[in-house]
Amino acid sequence: MRPASPSAKPRRTKGGRPAATSPPAARRAAAAVARLDRRFVWHPFTPMREWEAEPPLIIERARGVRLYDLQGRAYLDGVSSLWCNVHGHRQPAIDRAVAAQLRQVAHTTMLGLGNVPAARLAARLVRLAPRGLTRVFYSDSGSTAVEAALKIAFQFWLQQRPPRPERGEFLAFENAYHGDTIGAVSVGGMPLFHAKYGRLCFAAARAPMPRARPGVAVEDQPETRACQRLIERRRGRLAAVIVEPIVQGAAGIVRAAPGFLRLLAGWTRAAGALLIADEVATGFGRTGRMFACEHEGVSPDLLCLAKGLTGGYLPLAATLATERVYEGFLGAHADLRTFFHGHTYTGNPLACAAALASLDCFRRERTLTRLRPKIALLWRELRARLGGHPHVRDIRGEGFMVGLELCDAAGREIPFQDRAGHRVIREARARGVILRPLGNVVVLMPPLAMEARDIERLVAVTADSITAAFAEH
């Protein structure tokens, strides 16, 4: 099988759709892989009956912000391969760093041993993170970073002198998403994903999140006061408050009211609880700052990182803690203050090498500085092309995190069963762009490396795809 070279421009049909460039042998090989996928693979968050009924798109390789399928067709990676790619695919310096680490060792355990890139990366993360976070606990996904944070917060209070077992409650937010492990589901607030597991979960209080509403101050929103009351009522009982700072991702890219995070941090501190910032989605430049907490000068007690940590290369996560939290776990061996928690591939050296190279890239390429005009362009294009669109009733987000809420022609919400978001992403795919919906919200989350022409194309194709999805319906 010989797919077209990545530098070759993909042929397009008149409608701008990616044209197949492969000879019959390549098409046969692609069909064989598709058969294997349909026969043996169970895909995440995927209605499998429908998956089996449609020809699957199978990616073979990628370069920059483009993915290539088995037949050599190119697609713009409009969601950063599920919100994690930062500098583009096959970034030469990250490729080199992973290859160099491979010549040293691919994996050794962190239980009882250290490794070189994990130690270096921990020091870099502490320098980079909001002030006060001094210790790095590794794991391998966003869910496990959150799971570790929840258990650390819970155990921390049990190990105070004297112990504070009454501080065992968590406060989370409505529509929050923190991952799919049971602790993360317990603090999740999305009925579609979480309701069925209710009996498996621990109870957590849920507060409403005040949204960014033009012209309405955060203090004047009823959700703000409700949240404050919920925290004050639990003073002395809360272990921690967990929040997706600035933007709730899976909720549909919901921008919190400016100023809310700072207020929340203040109430949490006043209630004596720990603040857990889940920056799995917002971290590493997504909102225009390295970490979303920086927008409001907030330093949490625990910070969860994953996704963009390795530039989107390899599974790695980190839960950062303050010295105060870390010290809660120190003591004589017999005191059993140890954090008995950890995963086999924790702190994997290849993943840590990728993360170090990604952080070097941020510095060398001045990624965040160069991102500013790109963010301005993205939002200009969104407003110009989708501002008055009859089927888009809200354009929201921050930086390179965008949610477009779809509606019917009368501006009303569309029933979930209509799969409007899914129809849009199918249209986009036919036009050579990969998007992913969250119900009736179309998400745009391009790699930070995406340049102006591709940003313009991303928005233009999205607008055309929305129009087409409703025209055919």
Ligand SMILES: Cc1ncc(COP(=O)(O)O)c(C=O)c1O
């Ligand atoms: C805010 C947030 N936390 C946690 C997670 C879970 O991360 P993972 O899918 O790597 O387990 C996600 C995933 O989208 C997320 O957006």
